[in-house]
Amino acid sequence: QAERLWTHLDSIDKINNIVGMWLLTLEKQGCHQLVRAGAEGVLQAMLLSFGGLxxxxxxxxxxxxxxxxxxxxxxxxxxxxxxxxxxxxxxxxxxxxxxxxxxxxxxxxxxxxxxxxxxxxxxxxxx
Structure with missing residues (x-):
């Protein structure tokens, strides 16, 4: 699944798909409250993910x-x-x-x- 989180973003459909996959992955990895907090929460969740935190x-x-x-x-x-x-x-x-x-x-x-x-x-x- 991790390979699918990093792909070429050469169409709106691919961008929408990857955003949905990132949000789902972050929620399933315990960042559901951050994801629900909006854009700043999603950014924090992604930083935590990148750092193995x-x-x-x-x-x-x-x-x-x-x-x-x-x-x-x-x-x-x-x-x-x-x-x-x-x-x-x-x-x-x-x-x-x-x-x-x-x-x-x-x-x-x-x-x-x-x-x-x-x-x-x-x-x-x-x-």
């Missing part, structure tokens, strides 16, 4: 497979609730090609915390 049990999870992290990512002002925007950066280190993830709040209505995979280390308050 998922909302799950009131948590934002970076679900990208480590083997796919071979380039840097920068996501700015991802909406996380009504009054909170989150910045996420993934930098691949040149010496060992390991990815390092940075998260920071752009603006916030309360305290938020982040932890590594499995929360093996204590959560850190985002600032």
């Amino acid at each position: 998922r909302f799950k049990n009131q948590h934002l999870e970076f679900a990208a497979d480590p083997k796919d992290l071979h380039r840097d990512y920068h996501f700015r002002r991802l909406s996380y609730g009504n009054a909170t925007h989150l910045n996420i950066t993934v930098l691949v280190q040149e010496e060992d090609y390991k990815a390092v993830i940075y998260a920071a709040l752009d603006r916030s209505d309360r305290h938020y915390f982040a932890c590594d995979a499995g929360c093996l280390d204590p959560p850190v308050q985002l600032k």
Whole structure:
């Protein structure tokens, strides 16, 4: 199905078809509330999709497979609730090609915390 989300858009019918497929895919992947929020919500849902980010049990999870992290990512002002925007950066280190993830709040209505995979280390308050 993923191949069908990226195709040549050389007619109005193809554009309408691909838009419908993207909306359906985003809804089925847990972004139904964002899709219902309108154009800005759809944009946020697509950004989450591109980054391998998922909302799950009131948590934002970076679900990208480590083997796919071979380039840097920068996501700015991802909406996380009504009054909170989150910045996420993934930098691949040149010496060992390991990815390092940075998260920071752009603006916030309360305290938020982040932890590594499995929360093996204590959560850190985002600032």
